[in-house]
Amino acid sequence: MGLRMKTMTQDPNGRHANRSIAARMRRPTARRRRIGALVVALAAVAVLGAALGSGPVEVAQASTTACPDTVYLGNYPSGSSLGWNGDSQGVAHDDGDWFFTTQDWLLKIPVQYNLATPFNPAHPPAGVETRGPNPLSSYGYDHLGDLDQVGGFLFVPVENSSKKRPPAIAVFKASDLSFVGLKVTAQANAGWVAFNARQDLLYSSDNDVSGTDPLYRYKVDFSKLATGDVGDGITYQDRFHLLEANGTQLSPPLGNWMQGGVFTPRGDLYVVNGNGDDFSFAVRGGIHLFGTNGRLIAESTNDSGKGAFDFAYSPGLDDQEPEGIDWWNRDVGPASPGITGQLHVMLNDNNTFTADKLFFKHYEVNYSCEPITGSGNGPGGTGAR
Numbered sequence: 091m092g093l094r095m096k097t098m099t100q101d102p103n104g105r106h107a108n109r110s111i112a113a114r115m116r117r118p119t120a121r122r123r124r125i126g127a128l129v130v131a132l133a134a135v136a137v138l139g140a141a142l143g144s145g146p147v148e149v150a151q152a153s154t155t156a157c158p159d160t161v162y163l164g165n166y167p168s169g170s171s172l173g174w175n176g177d178s179q180g181v182a183h184d185d186g187d188w189f190f191t192t193q194d195w196l197l198k199i200p201v202q203y204n205l206a207t208p209f210n211p212a213h214p215p216a217g218v219e220t221r222g223p224n225p226l227s228s229y230g231y232d233h234l235g236d237l238d239q240v241g242g243f244l245f246v247p248v249e250n251s252s253k254k255r256p257p258a259i260a261v262f263k264a265s266d267l268s269f270v271g272l273k274v275t276a277q278a279n280a281g282w283v284a285f286n287a288r289q290d291l292l293y294s295s296d297n298d299v300s301g302t303d304p305l306y307r308y309k310v311d312f313s314k315l316a317t318g319d320v321g322d323g324i325t326y327q328d329r330f331h332l333l334e335a336n337g338t339q340l341s342p343p344l345g346n347w348m349q350g351g352v353f354t355p356r357g358d359l360y361v362v363n364g365n366g367d368d369f370s371f372a373v374r375g376g377i378h379l380f381g382t383n384g385r386l387i388a389e390s391t392n393d394s395g396k397g398a399f400d401f402a403y404s405p406g407l408d409d410q411e412p413e414g415i416d417w418w419n420r421d422v423g424p425a426s427p428g429i430t431g432q433l434h435v436m437l438n439d440n441n442t443f444t445a446d447k448l449f450f451k452h453y454e455v456n457y458s459c460e461p462i463t464g465s466g467n468g469p470g471g472t473g474a475r
């Protein structure tokens with residue numbers, strides 16, 4: 091949060107903000123995706139309809155879509171002050187819980203909890219667990235980033251905002267949020283981590299990602315983590331380049347700040363960058379999807395519409411900041427009030443004189459363009475788990 095005059099906050103999703111997620115879901119992507127194949131048939135119907143005098147028939151334009159196709163559904167909670175969400179940073183999950191980080195709190199919220207219901211993190215309701223504020227202050231860390239959960243362990247990137255300590259990866263137990271240990275890194279910054287389950291590698295980055303500052307990758311030895319040996323349980327492996335779709339170095343780079351990342355079950359990587367001061371065009375801010383070869387597949391546009399890969403945020407006076415991301419198929423149980431889709435991205439609306447507001451944005455990711463390989467494919471070909 092910066093020292094700014096209070097401004098009217100805008101819902102980055104504009105006129106559609108009050109529509110329910112359920113209403114949005116009534117526009118299934120699968121139908122859109124089949125439009126190309128149906129154009130000829132629809133054209134035939136149009137001709138036939140005209141011939142029969144049955145009135146105008148709308149013929150949709152075929153369009154090229156990325157694979158997978160990422161489609162914005164809406165946000166829930168939608169611009170809410172939730173009591174705990176100030177300076178929100180990250181999101182992850184296990185089989186029955188969301189995990190969130192703010193700058194100084196770690197929270198575990200049962201998936202059936204309605205996230206639009208506020209609570210005080212110092213006195214959470216039954217079933218909600220919290221750790222904070224500043225759970226690692228005795229280790230010199232005061233900033234928690236976008237986390238991931240693997241095998242019952244929470245991997246949380248941590249920083250000292252005064253740069254008095256090198257960034258680290260903190261490990262907590264998902265079961266009770268107890269602290270396991272720290273891996274101090276050689277990174278300049280650590281705003282996010284994401285675990286690639288196909289490679290058993292943990293990914294992170296500095297504040298931007300470029301040809302000269304690629305991602306960091308770490309091996310994870312879960313047997314060592316189980317003994318509490320985090321320093322040896324997480325070991326640096328190498329750097330990994332994210333590339334443009336044609337294989338060249340990122341140009342422009344993904345600028346300040348790298349905020350979140352998550353792997354899909356297919357091994358593709360979504361990352362989030364941007365901040366509340368720089369306009370998205372200045373830092374290439376938004377959500378970006380890279381394939382297993384590191385090449386760009388698709389990236390969001392800063393539009394407030396729906397039915398496309400939209401991620402609208404408003405820096406500057408509104409001070410809206412992209413944050414963490416998670417993949418969790420919410421089109422299958424257990425139920426999550428107000429939330430559907432597979433990809434979930436946090437947008438923090440920073441405010442100086444009033445409470446920050448959280449927009450939790452949800453996306454359907456349709457992998458039906460790819461042949462199904464292996465297990466974990468949810469209904470609708472979403473490749474979800």
Ligand SMILES: [Ca+2]
Nearest residue numbers: 179281349413
């Ligand atoms: Ca962040």
Ligand SMILES: [Ca+2]
Nearest residue numbers: 408409439440
């Ligand atoms: Ca604001």
Ligand SMILES: [Ca+2]
Nearest residue numbers: 181236237415
């Ligand atoms: Ca995450």
